[in-house]
Amino acid sequence: MSIAILWSLCGYFLGAIPFAYLLGKLVAKQDIREVGDGNPGGTNMWKAGGWKIGLIAILLDIFKGYLPVALARYFGISGWSLIPVCLAPILGHATMPFLRFRGGKALGATGGVWVGILGLNAFLIYGATALLLGILAEHAWAAVLGVCLFLLWAIFVEGELWMVLFGVLNVLLIAWTHRHDLRWPPQVRRSLFHRLRRRTG
Numbered sequence: 424m425s426i427a428i429l430w431s432l433c434g435y436f437l438g439a440i441p442f443a444y445l446l447g448k449l450v451a452k453q454d455i456r457e458v459g460d461g462n463p464g465g466t467n468m469w470k471a472g473g474w475k476i477g478l479i480a481i482l483l484d485i486f487k488g489y490l491p492v493a494l495a496r497y498f499g500i501s502g503w504s505l506i507p508v509c510l511a512p513i514l515g516h517a518t519m520p521f522l523r524f525r526g527g528k529a530l531g532a533t534g535g536v537w538v539g540i541l542g543l544n545a546f547l548i549y550g551a552t553a554l555l556l557g558i559l560a561e562h563a564w565a566a567v568l569g570v571c572l573f574l575l576w577a578i579f580v581e582g583e584l585w586m587v588l589f590g591v592l593n594v595l596l597i598a599w600t601h602r603h604d605l606r607w608p609p610q611v612r613r614s615l616f617h618r619l620r621r622r623t624g
Contacts, residue, residue: 485531545573570597
């Protein structure tokens, strides 16, 4: 159990590193918290510096969720002891003490953690989440529903109780980081609605 705590601390520290913010300062010469929704994450780095550096930032956010989980599993941590290890990088990104505890929305770290748990199967859910992003106009609802897909996979495919509990906690965390945007109900993108009308009209 003490080893799991050690990996959790490492995961929190890694998750707390604001890679997108640092890339914004170094490459785009801009505080990405002044772009878009003010989130110090990969999406705003994309907006501030273009798709190439934005993609690097997103991959780094995914990597910092994946690495501590993958290493912990490699060194024998499993089952219930993995829950704090999985939560740590997500909490680190959501709180970011290096940015005075004004953290990000932790989607990249969340995805990385699930890749560490499920391996390549996680990318199937990534694809479904991308579909949700294309359908729903409100990104926050798509994000929460995307994490719910991971929870459903844990329940109906993996069937491991520790993973289900982590999935529930993960959904609650992502709902909390998106709480301000979840005040409005989800809406279908107007562009998609118009396309469907043209095809059926």
